[in-house]
Amino acid sequence: MPSRSRPVIVAVVFTLLALAGCSGGAGAGSGATSDSAALTAVGPKKAPGDEVCGRAAKPSGSRTIKHAMGQTEVPADPQRIVVLDSDKLDTVCALGLQDKLVGAIAVGTGEQPQYLGPTVHDVPTVGSIAEPALEKIAALKPDLILGSKFRTPDKYDELSKIAPTVFTESVGSTWKQNVLLDGKALRQGDRAKTLLTELTDRAEKVGQQVDGPTADVSLVRFIKAGIRIYGPDSFAGQVLADARISRPQFQQLNGAEDRRFTEISEEELQHADGKTIYVATYGQENVEAEQSALGSPLWKTLKGVKAERAFRVQDEVWMTGIGVIAAGRILDDLQESLAS
Incomplete structure (x- = not known):
């Protein structure tokens, strides 16, 4: 029995010595902090809380668009669009947003243009270019209205009470600028630029x-x-x-x-x-x-x-x-x- 217990005793002794050595090292280090040449601690005086981590950015609920009538807060992603001029109808379709159209004015024949295909044919008509039907527009509960200062400047205030309204300045000669502004209001500014570039390239060819x-x-x-x-x-x-x-x-x-x-x-x-x-x-x-x-x-x-x-x-x-x-x-x- 005594011979068997000797290795165990030796192991215990070595373990105690090792622990003592570690303890002594820590003590030496602790003693250094009280020395005149010691370093001064820099850093937080308490454990950090949750504020150390960043917060995820919340998607913006609106954007500010500058246009012919001033500045307007528009939805980040419009879902119910009403257009009050033929160029806006073309732009909405060119950007692939025709399914979000809930109303459009009629030009000439009183029907939506045939060249834009069947998708727009069933879009409700909301009056004419000169006389948009405000009650019809309001009943559609749009979240964005696109129009023109050139066409109906006197209707802007009433339209703005229905939904955020963006007006381009003129028609015809400014059509490319109109595409860009309408595209921006629709959150498709980059796509609008690309479409115009592709069109110009094709025209030259x-x-x-x-x-x-x-x-x-x-x-x-x-x-x-x-x-x-x-x-x-x-x-x-x-x-x-x-x-x-x-x-x-x-x-x-x-x-x-x-x-x-x-x-x-x-x-x-x-x-x-x-x-x-x-x-x-x-x-x-x-x-x-x-x-x-x-x-x-x-x-x-x-x-x-x-x-x-x-x-x-x-x-x-x-x-x-x-x-x-x-x-x-x-x-x-x-x-x-x-x-x-």
Whole structure:
């Protein structure tokens, strides 16, 4: 028995010595803190609490958008959108947000445009561009309204009481800026920029394909007030310019205060001439005026007509679309007609 217990005793002794050594080291260190050369402790005087960890950022419930009427807090992710101009309808569709549309004004025919496809055909109509139906809009409970200062500046305050409302400044000549602002309000600013860049690139390619610099394209439209010739600052005119497609000298509207369009009489149809003539008519009520002009002797003398280079185009695309999708359709028409 004694011989067996000796190894155990030795092990215990060594363990006690080791513990004593550790204890002595700690004591030496403790003694150093009282020495004149000791370091002063720096750091928190109490154990840290939960505040040491960061807090996750909460998704913003709104964003501030600067626009033609000031600044407006809009939803971070709009779900119920009402549009009060045709360009806004085009932009919403171009950005793939058509399923979030709950209301839109009607242009011309009183129906939503065919060129945007069937998705928008069932969108409820909320009045006209000049007279949006406020009660109908309110009943739809929108969380974002897109409109234009140019169209209905007097309706802004009433619309703003219904839902956050963003107005662009003008129409036609500012259509690209409008796409960007509307895209920003819809939380799709980067996508809107990309769409415009892609459109510009395509326009340049189309212009090269159809020999744009020699095309000499005329833009004519029949409306209630008479006959309009569309210039370089119009929507369609800008699409032609992006494609480097030339225009007749008169239709440059040089020196005019408004270079979007000018009006002519039936006796001035020579100003509608070009190597290729595109004709649009606003609404069925103006078809009679169109037929009168197209049946006149002066129209038949135009070089574009004599060369059988006069084409009818969709008014809802070339004139009232005023957006990325409509611009793409114009390029389609140019490819088809100018390449023939």
